[in-house]
Amino acid sequence: MREQLIRISGLTKVYGSGETAVHALDGIELTVEEGEFLAIMGPSGCGKSTLLNMIGALDQPTEGEVWVAGENLARLKNVDAFRAQTVGFVFQLHNLLPTLTARENVETPMQGQNIGAHKRRARALDLLKLVGLEDRADHMPSQFSGGQRQRIAVARALANNPRLILADEPTGSLDSQSGEEIMALLGELNRTQGTTVLVVTHDRRVAQATQRIVRMHDGRIVEDHRLLDPMEEDLRMLARSKLGQAILNEDDMPLVNITPEEEAVLRQVLARIDGAGEEASAPADARVN
Numbered sequence: 001m002r003e004q005l006i007r008i009s010g011l012t013k014v015y016g017s018g019e020t021a022v023h024a025l026d027g028i029e030l031t032v033e034e035g036e037f038l039a040i041m042g043p044s045g046c047g048k049s050t051l052l053n054m055i056g057a058l059d060q061p062t063e064g065e066v067w068v069a070g071e072n073l074a075r076l077k078n079v080d081a082f083r084a085q086t087v088g089f090v091f092q093l094h095n096l097l098p099t100l101t102a103r104e105n106v107e108t109p110m111q112g113q114n115i116g117a118h119k120r121r122a123r124a125l126d127l128l129k130l131v132g133l134e135d136r137a138d139h140m141p142s143q144f145s146g147g148q149r150q151r152i153a154v155a156r157a158l159a160n161n162p163r164l165i166l167a168d169e170p171t172g173s174l175d176s177q178s179g180e181e182i183m184a185l186l187g188e189l190n191r192t193q194g195t196t197v198l199v200v201t202h203d204r205r206v207a208q209a210t211q212r213i214v215r216m217h218d219g220r221i222v223e224d225h226r227l228l229d230p231m232e233e234d235l236r237m238l239a240r241s242k243l244g245q246a247i248l249n250e251d252d253m254p255l256v257n258i259t260p261e262e263e264a265v266l267r268q269v270l271a272r273i274d275g276a277g278e279e280a281s282a283p284a285d286a287r288v289n
C-alpha cells in the first residue's frame with residue numbers, strides 16, 4: 001500500500017463567534033495517499049478553499065488534526081519551511097507578482113532555501129521549459145495570457161519539487177482549451193513524478209481528469225469516490241439528475257426536467273453508445289462478407 005501523505009481527522013473551522021459564527025468546516029475526515037490526483041468539488045461557500053488552506057498550513061483549525069507528510073501541522077516547528085518545501089500552491093489569490101518577470105516569479109519560492117542565485121535561475125528556466133514558456137522567461141506577467149500566467153504559476157509551484165500540489169480553481173478563469181492544458185500538465189506531473197495533486201474545481205470535466213472526486217457541502221464531505229471510466233461518471237451524473245430521478249421514478253414527461261448541461265451529457269452518452277454499437281457490429285458484418 002502507498003504511504004498516506006495527508007491524514008485529516010475531526011477537522012472543524014469556525015470563523016467568528018456567537019450568532020455570526022460561520023462553520024466553514026464541520027468534522028472533515030480525509031486521507032490521501034502519496035501519488036493521488038484528487039478533485040474537490042461542491043457549491044460556493046461549502047469550504048473547499050478553507051480545506052486547502054488547512055492542508056497548506058495557511059490557516060489554523062478550530063478543532064481536529066491535519067497531518068501532512070508525517071507532520072502534525074499544529075506542531076510544525078518551521079511553518080515557512082513546510083510551506084516552501086513540501087507544498088506547491090497554485091491559488092488565484094497567490095497571483096504572480098506583477099513587477100517581476102516570469103523567471104523571477106518562478107524563483108520566489110526558492111528564496112530562503114539556500115540555493116545559489118545561478119542554480120535558482122537555471123531551475124526556473126527548466127521549469128518554464130516544462131510549461132512551454134522558456135523563450136518568454138524575461139517577460140512581465142502582464143504580457144502573458146491568463147492561461148500562460150496559470151502555467152507560470154504551476155512552474156512556480158514546482159520550484160522546490162514539492163510532494164504535494166494544492167490548486168484552487170486553477171482553470172477557473174480560463175477557456176476550456178487552456179483549462180485542459182493546465183489539467184494535462186498537472187496530470188503529467190502526477191504520473192511522471194508521483195506528485196500528489198489536489199485540485200478544487202467547479203467544473204465536472206476538469207474533475208474527470210483526476211482519479212478521485214471528493215464532494216463537499218456545508219463544510220462536510222458528502223461523497224468520496226474513485227473515478228473508473230468517464231462513461232460511468234456521466235451515467236452517474238444523469239442518474240442523480242432531476243431527469244434521471246424522474247425516469248427512475250417513472251414520472252410523466254421526464255424531459256421537462258433536463259438542464260442544458262445534462263442534455264449535452266445525455267447526447268454525448270447516447271452518441272458514444274451509438275458509436276460503440278457500430279464498432280461492435282463491424283466485425284460481424286465483415287464475417288458475413
Ligand SMILES: Nc1ncnc2c1ncn2[C@@H]1O[C@H](COP(=O)(O)OP(=O)(O)OP(=O)(O)O)[C@@H](O)[C@H]1O
Pocket residue numbers: 015016022023024042043044045046047048049050051
Ligand atoms: N476569513 C474568513 N472569515 C470569515 N468567514 C470566512 C473566511 N473565509 C471563509 N469564510 C466563510 O467560510 C465558508 C467557506 O468558505 P470557502 O472560501 O472555503 O468556500 P469555497 O467552497 O472555497 O467557495 P468558492 O467556491 O466560492 O470559492 C463561507 O461561508 C465563507 O464565507
Ligand SMILES: [Mg+2]
Pocket residue numbers: 048049050168
Ligand atoms: Mg474557494
